Every structure is written in structure tokens, then in C-alpha cells.
Amino acid sequence: xxxxxxxxxxxxxxxxxxxxxxxxxxxxxxxxxxxxxxxxxxxxxxxxxxxxxxxxxxxxxxxxxxxxxxxx
Numbered sequence: 621x622x623x624x625x626x627x628x629x630x631x632x633x634x635x636x637x638x639x640x641x642x643x644x645x646x647x648x649x650x651x652x653x654x655x656x657x658x659x660x661x662x663x664x665x666x667x668x669x670x671x672x673x674x675x676x677x678x679x680x681x682x683x684x685x686x687x688x689x690x691x692x
Contacts, residue, residue: 631664 635643647665650658670678 627660628664628667631661632668
């Protein structure tokens with residue numbers, strides 16, 4: 621039996637029974653508080669979005685990220 625906990629499964633399970641407002645608040649609080657511990661969870665949320673996005677949605681995401689990076 622493997623006792624390793626995959627962070628992706630942990631994050632998803634942690635929010636599985638929450639409503640959209642709770643998830644929104646968790647994201648906003650993590651960003652507002654600059655919570656470094658929350659970065660893996662935010663990354664998992666991004667993966668979930670990316671995996672379900674079509675090419676045009678992915679391009680829009682990349683463009684948004686690129687523009688923010690260029691602003692520095």
C-alpha cells in the first residue's frame with residue numbers, strides 16, 4: 621500500500637464539497653495575503669482550468685499571463 625499523498629488529489633478532495641463562493645474566497649484570500657503555502661493549491665486550480673480549456677482559451681490565458689509578466 622502506497623501512503624504517499626498526491627498534492628493534486630489532496631487539494632481537489634479538500635475543496636470537493638465546497639461551493640463556488642468558498643473556492644473564490646480561498647483564492648482571493650491566498651492572493652491578498654500573499655500566502656506562499658497556497659501556491660501549490662492555486663497551481664492545481666490552474667491545471668484544472670488548463671486541462672478543460674480549448675486552444676483559444678489556453679491562448680487567452682497565456683496572453684494574460686504574458687501581459688502581467690511584461691508589466692513586471
